[in-house]
Amino acid sequence: MTVHSQGATTSAPQDAPHQSAGRPKAQSPAAGPRPTPPRGGRKQLPSGWLPYLLVLPAVASMALLLLYPLIKNVILSFQDINKIEFIQRKYPFGGFANYTQLIGDSNFWTVVVRSFLFTFANVALIMVIGSLIGILLNRLGKWMRLVLSMALVMAWAMPIVASVQVFYWLFDEQFGVMNWVMRTLGFSGYEQHNWFETGLSTLTIVTLLVVWGSIPFVALNMYAGLTTVGAELYEAARMDGANGWQTFWKVVFPNLKPFFLVTTFLEVIWVFKAFTQVYAMNKGGPDRASEILPVFAYVEGQSQAHYGLAAAISVLTILILLVVMSFYFRLILKQEEEQ
Amino acid sequence: MSTTTAPNEPAQQLRTRRPLRPATVAKNLGALLLALVFVFPVYWMFSSALKPNSEILTKDPVFVFTPTLDNFTKATGVENFWTYVTNSLVVTVGAVLLALLVALAASFAIARMKFKGRKGLVLGVMMAQMAPWEVMVIAMYMIMRDAEMLNSLGVLTAIYFVMVLPFTIWTLRGFIAAVPVTLEEAAQIDGCTRGQAFRKVIFPLLAPGLMSTSLFGFITAWNEFAMVLILNKDKTAQTLPLWLTQFKTAFGNDWGATMAASSIFAIPVLVIFIFLQRKAVGGMTAGAVKG
Numbered sequence: 001m002t003v004h005s006q007g008a009t010t011s012a013p014q015d016a017p018h019q020s021a022g023r024p025k026a027q028s029p030a031a032g033p034r035p036t037p038p039r040g041g042r043k044q045l046p047s048g049w050l051p052y053l054l055v056l057p058a059v060a061s062m063a064l065l066l067l068y069p070l071i072k073n074v075i076l077s078f079q080d081i082n083k084i085e086f087i088q089r090k091y092p093f094g095g096f097a098n099y100t101q102l103i104g105d106s107n108f109w110t111v112v113v114r115s116f117l118f119t120f121a122n123v124a125l126i127m128v129i130g131s132l133i134g135i136l137l138n139r140l141g142k143w144m145r146l147v148l149s150m151a152l153v154m155a156w157a158m159p160i161v162a163s164v165q166v167f168y169w170l171f172d173e174q175f176g177v178m179n180w181v182m183r184t185l186g187f188s189g190y191e192q193h194n195w196f197e198t199g200l201s202t203l204t205i206v207t208l209l210v211v212w213g214s215i216p217f218v219a220l221n222m223y224a225g226l227t228t229v230g231a232e233l234y235e236a237a238r239m240d241g242a243n244g245w246q247t248f249w250k251v252v253f254p255n256l257k258p259f260f261l262v263t264t265f266l267e268v269i270w271v272f273k274a275f276t277q278v279y280a281m282n283k284g285g286p287d288r289a290s291e292i293l294p295v296f297a298y299v300e301g302q303s304q305a306h307y308g309l310a311a312a313i314s315v316l317t318i319l320i321l322l323v324v325m326s327f328y329f330r331l332i333l334k335q336e337e338e339q
Numbered sequence: 340m341s342t343t344t345a346p347n348e349p350a351q352q353l354r355t356r357r358p359l360r361p362a363t364v365a366k367n368l369g370a371l372l373l374a375l376v377f378v379f380p381v382y383w384m385f386s387s388a389l390k391p392n393s394e395i396l397t398k399d400p401v402f403v404f405t406p407t408l409d410n411f412t413k414a415t416g417v418e419n420f421w422t423y424v425t426n427s428l429v430v431t432v433g434a435v436l437l438a439l440l441v442a443l444a445a446s447f448a449i450a451r452m453k454f455k456g457r458k459g460l461v462l463g464v465m466m467a468q469m470a471p472w473e474v475m476v477i478a479m480y481m482i483m484r485d486a487e488m489l490n491s492l493g494v495l496t497a498i499y500f501v502m503v504l505p506f507t508i509w510t511l512r513g514f515i516a517a518v519p520v521t522l523e524e525a526a527q528i529d530g531c532t533r534g535q536a537f538r539k540v541i542f543p544l545l546a547p548g549l550m551s552t553s554l555f556g557f558i559t560a561w562n563e564f565a566m567v568l569i570l571n572k573d574k575t576a577q578t579l580p581l582w583l584t585q586f587k588t589a590f591g592n593d594w595g596a597t598m599a600a601s602s603i604f605a606i607p608v609l610v611i612f613i614f615l616q617r618k619a620v621g622g623m624t625a626g627a628v629k630g
Contacts, residue, residue: 054448055460057441058504062463065501066470073478081481089485136370144370150613151374154381157612159562161580162601166384168587169594177383177400212377275473276564280584294473294565301477302569310477317474325469332465 070318076311083305091308098312108296108313115272115292118203122210122271127264130215134222135248149220156216164280167209171195199289202282206290210277214270218263222256229255258335265328269321293317384605387598395595410599419574420582427561427578430492434499435556439549441500442507447537449508450515451523467505472498476569483570490573498566503556510555514548515541558608579604 079085080094102108133152137145158166171178173194182190196202229252237247253260275294278284284291284299291299294317301310387395389406414420448454449461479498480489488494518541526536564580571577583600586593 051448051452051454051457054444054452058445058508059460059463061441061497061501062467062504065498066467069475069478069482072482073475076478076481133373136366136373139366140370141367144367148370148374148377151377153613154609155377157558157605157609158381159558159580159605159608161562161564161583162384162605163380165583165587165597165601166380169387169598170380170383172592172594175396175398175594180398180400212380216377269469273471273473275476276562279568280564294471297474298476298565298569301480307477307481311481314474314477318471321469321471321474325466328469329462329465 073311073314073318076308077315079308079311081307081311086305086307094308098308099316101309102312102316111291111293111296114199114203118207118292119268119272122207122214122274123264123267125207125211126214126218126267126271127260129211130218131222131260133215133219134226137219137223138226149223152216152219155212156220158213160213160276161280163209163213164277167205168281171205196282196286199286199291202286202290203278203292206274206277206281209281210271210274214267218267221259221263225256225259226252261331262328265324265331268324269328272321272324273317293320381605381609384598384601387594388602390595392595410595411603413593414586414596414599414603417582417585419577422575423577423579423582426492426576427580430496430499430578431557431560433496434503434560435553437496437500438503438507438556439553442504442511442552446508446511446515447541450512451520464505464508468509470502470505472502473565476565479566480569490571490576492576495567495571495576495578498570499560499563502563503559506559507552507556510552511545511548514545518544554611557611561608 076091077098078094078096079091080097081091085091133148137148140148170176173179173192173196176195178195179190179193182193195205233251233255234247237251242250272292273294274292275298278290278292278295279298282290284295288296288299293313297310297313297317300306300313386402386404388410389408390401390404391407391409394401394404449457449464483489483491483494522540522544523536526540527533531539562580563578567578567581571581583597583604586597586600
């Protein structure tokens with residue numbers, strides 16, 4: 001996923017030399033044994049239909065199954081579709097009714113605030129702990145590093161649906177191991193503590209799950225990034241009398257800044273739409289109190305049969321994501337210019 | 340690491356013979372503790388799956404037990420189990436192979452050819468990579484319902500294919516761009532056609548790229564939950580992620596079976612991931628933090 005920056009940073013300098021590579025096919029057989037490749041001549045050759053043919057399947061499939069559903073989503077959000085309309089398959093135009101209903105609904109705003117707080121808490125924890133573990137990995141001996149990376153890879157590799165089940169089991173009211181841990185540590189009131197009693201407590205468990213599952217990505221890539229910061233740079237910093245903290249901020253951080261920014265934005269986007277973790281954990285419950293925006297949309301649509309309203313929630317969610325993404329893209333494009 | 344260069348070797352060895360410093364001890368203890376924290380849920384999944392029910396439902400957890408496969412028998416004994424397995428495999432493998440094929444063509448054009456709309460396409464792929472699929476489920480459901488295409492494995496394969504396609508294009512594009520054009524030109528001077536140059540020069544160099552992208556594609560499709568949840572209500576068209584959740588019912592949760600099912604579901608992913616993780620991290624960061 002960090003590959004984003006790769007394209008952005010490599011494309012600018014690399015594309016220039018081989019812009020002319022797209023010659024028509026007819027040219028190739030004749031060009032085979034030629035003594036000197038006519039560089040100047042090749043540049044004038046048109047690239048023809050071949051590139052379009054090559055990208056056509058990709059473009060067509062994305063248009064059909066990504067662009068069209070997005071457009072359909074916007075259309076649905078302006079339609080008044082509830083149970084009856086859904087069964088009759090007649091979708092009357094409702095104007096901005098769905099949107100005005102949402103804006104006037106305090107529940108909606110609660111969900112929005114909850115989604116933002118949830119995202120902020122998760123990303124902050126992921127980035128801070130992930131980076132620290134990355135630095136720790138860089139300082140460990142060979143064996144300990146292997147042990148810790150293997151543990152991280154295990155957590156990274158766990159499928160989300162499976163880890164949701166495991167976390168639910170760890171925090172089970174009657175037989176969960178976490179109640180036992182709390183009792184063993186000497187806390188009282190954990191005989192049969194219900195960890196999923198409130199929306200907040202449910203989201204706390206989800207946060208633990210998300211952070212646990214996302215840290216490995218940040219930590220291992222951070223470690224990989226640290227190894228690319230040349231040893232001579234550390235050496236130079238030490239010669240100049242820098243301490244660990246200074247070395248990090250003056251040497252490591254500037255080198256890894258693209259990594260930090262890109263990863264942070266990716267995690268924001270990723271956590272903001274964390275449907276599976278929240279829904280599979282407790283279906284947005286209890287009493288819909290742990291719903292974040294994607295789950296809110298799903299429940300409104302599927303359980304309440306308010307399809308138009310659900311589409312409006314989706315559109316607003318996508319708009320929020322677009323704002324975040326626009327910052328991200330500006331970042332990428334800026335990096336490309338700087339290269 | 341940086342200190343493994345030859346001149347440093349003797350110094351390194353000397354240091355290990357010295358008495359342990361408290362900072363080193365703290366560092367290693369911390370690492371060990373972290374390793375335990377990260378691995379514990381995975382360990383607990385497997386150990387619960389192997390426990391007899393009487394040792395699962397205890398107030399104080401049992402750490403030593405005689406393993407049994409009862410839970411696995413129960414989890415795989417449910418109706419349609421093999422349908423879920425084949426569905427998951429068909430949908431996942433189909434989506435990944437399709438994505439590789441389509442992405443290879445597209446990324447070659449993007450990386451090596453000049454054509455109108457190239458920049459726009461690159462931007463489109465970048466954005467598509469972050470498509471909020473989880474937020475689009477309602478629209479997708481309405482489309483497929485109106486097209487009478489609910490409960491279709493073909494639709495699910497197609498959606499997963501488009502889900503993994505942008506990432507696949509993006510990664511392969513980076514890998515193709517990293518192969519020097521001069522290599523390709525040299526092959527062409529030696530008498531290769533453009534297609535041969537691609538097959539014999541670029542393609543072998545793409546192996547790590549193909550590996551890591553199919554790895555991520557596989558995991559994305561294998562784990563997908565939201566789409567199959569909303570689109571395929573018919574049990575015979577469901578995949579393994581939904582099978583996992585069916586042992587928790589209003590009448591009580593069968594934790595042994597749930598953990599056994601989770602283990603079965605997670606094992607292929609864990610194996611593949613451990614097998615390829617070096618490539619995954621390396622392949623991703625080779626670009627990300629190339630600096």
